[in-house]
Amino acid sequence: MNSTSQKLSVTEKVGYSLGDLSANLIFQTLVTFLAFFYTDVYRIPAGSAATIIFIVGILGAFVFTPIMGLIADRTHTRWGKFRPWVLWTALPFGALSLLAFSTPNLGEQGKITYALATYSLLVLVYVANNLPYSALSGVLTGSMEQRNSLSSYRFVAVMVAQFIIQVLLLPLVLILGNGDKARGFQHTMALFAIVGTVFFLVTFFTTRERIVPTAGQNSSVREDLADLAKNRPWQIMLLVTVLIFVNLALKGGTYIYYFKYYLSEPTLASFLDQIGFNGLIAGLNRLLAGMGLTGFRWPQDAPTSAFSLFNALGIIFMIVGIGFSKRLADRFGKRDVFAGALFVSTLFLLAFYFYAPGAIGLIVVSYIFHGFFYGITIPLLWAMIADVADYSEWKNHRRATAIIFSAMLCGLKFGLSLGGALVAGILAHYGYSADLSVQSPEVVNGIRLTVSLFCSIPFLLGVVLMFFYKIDKSAELRIEHELGERRLAAGASA
Incomplete structure (x- = not known):
């Protein structure tokens, strides 16, 4: 190449x-x-x-x-x-x-x-x-x-x-x-x-x-699939991808119930007032009205409004975490940083089970830290998948980048589908009814378990799988060096 x-x-x-x-x-x-x-x-x-x-x-x-x-x-x-x-x-x-x-x-x-x-x-x-x-x-x-x-x-x-x-x-x-x-x-x-x-x-x-592949490195579909079947890092990353997106769907689909049925609505409303959020939205609406535009239609009820703010803060601190990702990966290797950050982010998820309905500040702070440490892992997942393509080329002397990524995208979509189905399945198991404004203690406890323990299980399994993923920092450097030499040699002979 x-x-x-x-x-x-x-x-x-x-x-x-x-x-x-x-x-x-x-x-x-x-x-x-x-x-x-x-x-x-x-x-x-x-x-x-x-x-x-x-x-x-x-x-x-x-x-x-x-x-x-x-x-x-x-x-x-x-x-x-x-x-x-x-x-x-x-x-x-x-x-x-x-x-x-x-x-x-x-x-x-x-x-x-x-x-x-x-x-x-x-x-x-x-x-x-x-x-x-x-x-x-x-x-x-x-x-x-x-x-x-x-x-x-x-x-x-x-x-x-x-x-x-x-x-x-x-x-x-x-x-x-x-x-x-x-x-x-x-x-x-x-x-x-x-x-x-x-x-x-x-x-x-x-x-x-x-x-760029050289002319002699074309492969058949059968060879590409056979390479995948023998590629242990690819198999591990496929399972990790499924688990990550099961968590995201399960977590994202359940938080709204946690805010609506577990957290204290008066405390949520008071929290939004105390941090000046309601005043900010009112001021923005006055500005838009003065410009002749429709007002900013932020949700009016406290649980939905607080949930939207909760999501916004999580995304912001995920972006902050992404900013630390490269420097940590360059120093310690993607595998170790990914596993370590994923584990720490999981601890902040587990904490949700123990918070009282009025502990809004603690819940927000925990989600901020969860978002920060999870943010560190976000770019590493896809960088590691690209490394798996390098590993396949290094081992088999053939490169099939797109088929490796396509398998991971299948895993992503399967994980989202499975996680989404689990949300409905868990709620049904505990007896949730959308017709009830107040859910039973069993349902509320099921919601608490879902946003904490059940959401943590896929992440913890992902951490365990990293112990079997052999592309650590030293392997990264070796693969990069040897592939670089091959590509230079191929370029010189072309």
Whole structure:
């Protein structure tokens, strides 16, 4: 494999990270608000909406993703293997994002057909964009230190997108739609489509693939799959990816119940007043009204309002944690830092079980520390997956970057689906009823167990798996050095 300078400029790192910001403006909206949009805005029956989301999710995870991985690894253009897919899908991604959140009046069956068609096409184009984009991180540089830095830039952008969607999207929908949610979603997605398309083009024009396979290193699908079956680090990282995203779905799906049914509503309201949050929202609304705009529609009830603030603080401190990730990984190695930070973040999750309903300050502080230490792990997970591609090339003398990333993305989607199903399953097991404003002590205790112990189990299993992951700091340096020598030799003989 040919190789030139492995150092990435700040421009290239920022340019690459803008692609993830673009993709996550859409992905986070789909994960967080698609069901709400279908049922409450487009008025599709809930059962039909659930069926559409489930069927297309399965297609995306187990059909579109692996097929795209095989196609991307076999793409050959003057721009490389993966960069052209970012270019080719930029405009379709933006257009389909807008169409998927539009609300044509087609009658009930027509709406269902329209939703199924537009969501299916959007997920197909998302996979064709995001899988090559993710794999691109493995071929921009062979330097593991530079890869650590690139991942930090990338996941700061992801957290910015997550903050925009989880904290600001609904107020933005109400403002841009002047209170009309259907029009607001369409205008918001039009804005995201324009910004996303431009950012994808920036990603294409500012990046360059440096790890380029030589002509003699083509492989068959059977060889790629056989390499995966023998790749122990890949197997471990696949399990870790599933566990991480089980936790994220389980945690994210249960916190709202913790705020609504366990924490003291009067104490939450008092807390929001004491920290000046309610005054801040009132002042912002006066400013917007003075400009002739619709007010900032922050949730009015204390549990939902506090939960939104809770999410915002968590995301902010995850970004702070990401800022420490590269320096720690460069010094101690990705594996050890990942395992250590994941373990410490889990301790702050476990603490949630022991807090009284009025201990709002302690709960917020614990979540801040949990977010900080979990933030350290976020870029390392994907940098380690890129290292697994290096390990496969080092061991087998063949590189199959996209198929490795496609398997991890399958694990991600499976973990999200499993975690989401566990939320409903656990609530049902303890006897939760949405018709009751006050839940039984058994349900409340089940909610406390879920946000603490049950959410901690996947993270703790991930920490244990790291003891079997052999790519430590010394192995990273050895693999990087030997692959660098091979690539130089291949370049000299080409």
